[in-house]
Amino acid sequence: MTFDERRKQAISDWEALQQSDKPHILVGMATCGRAAGAAAVLATIKEELARLGIEALITEVGCIGMCYAEPLVDIIKPGRPRISYGNLTPETVKQLIEEYLVNDNPRPDLAMGTIGEGSVEGIPELAELPIMKPQVRISLRNCGHIDPADINQYIANGGYSGLIRALKMTQKEVIDEVSKSGLRGRGGAGAFTGFKWERLWEQPGDVKYLICNADEGDPGAFMDRSLLEGDPHSVLEGMLIGAYATGSSHGYIYCRAEYPLAIQRLETALKQMEEYNLIGDNILGTDLSFNLEIKEGAGAFVCGEETALMMSIEGKRGMPRPRPPFPAQSGLWGKPSNVNNVETWANVSAIFQRDAEWYAQYGTESSKGTKTFALAGKVVRTGLVEVPMGITVGDIIYEVGGGIVNNKEFRAVLTGGPSGGCLPASKLNLPVDYDSLTQAGTIMGSGGFVVADEDTCMVDMARYFLSFTQDESCGKCVPCRVGTRHMLDILERITRGEGQPSDIDLLERLATTIKSTSLCQLGGTAPNPVLTTLRYFREEYEEHIVEKRCRALACTELIKFFILPDKCQGCMICLRNCPVDAIIGDRRMVHIVDQEKCIKCGTCMDVCPDRFSAVVKVSAEEIEVPSEPIPVTASRPATKKEDAGETATND
Amino acid sequence: MEKSIRERLLPILEANQGHKESLIPVLQKVQGELGYLPEESLSEIAHFLGLSSSEIFGVASFYAQFRFERQGEHTIKVCQGTACHVRGAKRIMEAVAQELNVEPGGTTADYKFSLEQVACFGCCALAPVLVIDGQVHGRMTTSGARKVLEDY
Structure with missing residues (x-):
């Protein structure tokens, strides 16, 4: 069969699926869906369909990005728009199947929104929801809509038409098209993709390597995982276009081992490409020959750095080397090479399925197109969102993300992971693009976007990131190996309440030196979290050092737990739950925390009933308590309501 | 009788004989088979791939995924x-x-x-x-x- 015949077949199959007279059920089965219990939901759906004798089509799809509402199930009934349902459990999905498919009640109470033409009473349009409305889905175009294990569904939705278009152009024309789109590397550094390709194309020689960096190491980011799990062909098509443009014969996808499902999806996709003559020799009957291999990472953050990544593919310790020579001159096994990130490749295929002008209409002057962010932390709607560059930080958090959990106060947003920085409330109006973020002291990074609230200590946050980069430093260059160790020691000292007034200066000096003298960008960016927190949250450092106080009540050594004698009911709950027997007291006797024994785990505060709220957490403060248990004097609170809003006890 | 480490690893090692660049995938497969990387396995890998044990330990200890002690069930x-x-x-x-x-x-x-x-x-x-x-x-x-x- 020729590719054109296969394409026609794929389209007619897809249309038949859309117009099927059977109900069509889509279940989000990406890792995030599975973590929320999608497998049990899917099993219940199958059982219910069998029990009710209903014939339905089931498709396992990737993640649509609304992770906060996982598990997600979409149902398309013949003649009705597709309805997305969220937060399902085996119990609710059981009701839903019977009521919607048998009794025709679409259960608006369980629905998130409708997709496509037509409306259903009581259910909003999904695209109009605040989380979806600001989004422009280019790299995530198919995620959650197609079966990632079926190449035909990708082809029916325009897949591989970008490759066919590119193959009709000259190599230089393809590179110019990428340059015209303004696409910049989505892995974080933001180099112009067209520029990088041209450097590789210029190089003489038959053997050139193309690499897809899927070593998503930022702890707090999951764009690449979701994309590979939900639409692997969009990435692979981008690589084929790159292979043609640069004259590369061989490629690698370097994927971290923590993503087994992504690796499985890639393996399936590669098998199907082989069958369709989309990989190997003379692809689609042209002169293009390209072979692709998957390399599994082994757990090293530094391997996200391109020269370290290539060392790892060669089977060595993943340690970076100085540039120049740049990979385009001498990369993998000394041959000309180019590395691009997963999301970059998916954008390439989108650009060629449409064109460069269409792509460049989105974004800002210097940062074109869209960027996918992994919205996580203390934000109401966590998930994966793809927004045009130039949207403000505040819009992402408040419009798309729905604000802060439990209406707490916004403290900071952490972009770019351990290489990025923390932006305060005064930066909520900052447009999200490569240059604005760099000016503010952080980086775009790969798309991690973790929101912190008032309970997050910014000094501890800096310590957390430094302990990560310190641990992941490969040890090759001194500034990174020794410098980050010293910075971490100082930060640990400060969070323990043993900081010196001179520590802030020392941190700044170390940070500047490490930034300018490290061999690679792991060291070059490692001080960013410290520098940004010093820039925007300096008073918190000073409080830790001078007052020995942690305002977020997060630094264990600087906090104490007390049981309020006028509130304690002597109920014995905290006393029994304390893992170190640090609470003394008896039934109807006021309990007391033995500060010597207390490990500050917070269990007492968690278990103290809300209506008593007798446990408090304080920093640089003492609360007067009896020296030994005395009889309870507090009157028992009458209702739960009366106590609501008093001293916060539970997180 | 229980198979020796060498017998258990033979299929993995023979398929990669002399392929130094396959060291990481080989270590992953060996750990998959044994649950961890006992010292004996490192010398077996060294023998088949044509590397020294210290080179192998150097690579294996660099990556967080590899374990050198017996793991729990x-x-x-x-x-x-x-x-x-x-x-x-x-x-x-x-x-x-x-x-x-x-x-x-x-x-x-x-x-x-x-x-x-x-x-x-x-x-x-x-x-x-x-x-x-x-x-x-x-x-x-x-x-x-x-x-x-x-x-x-």
């Missing part, structure tokens, strides 16, 4: 990524460590559980997360984590 990985950290991963780790009476990175005396901390599983939207034998448990609490352990 079940592996519990508690995510310590940024999103999990902000949402209280430290307390989840403390609760699990206390429940099993083992330090992070260690294995219980009865070899039932190994406890590890991992940088990120990419399930940040469901933070905090813990993973037991590959099964991801999202939106964890300290009591939720203790409950999950009861099933093992």
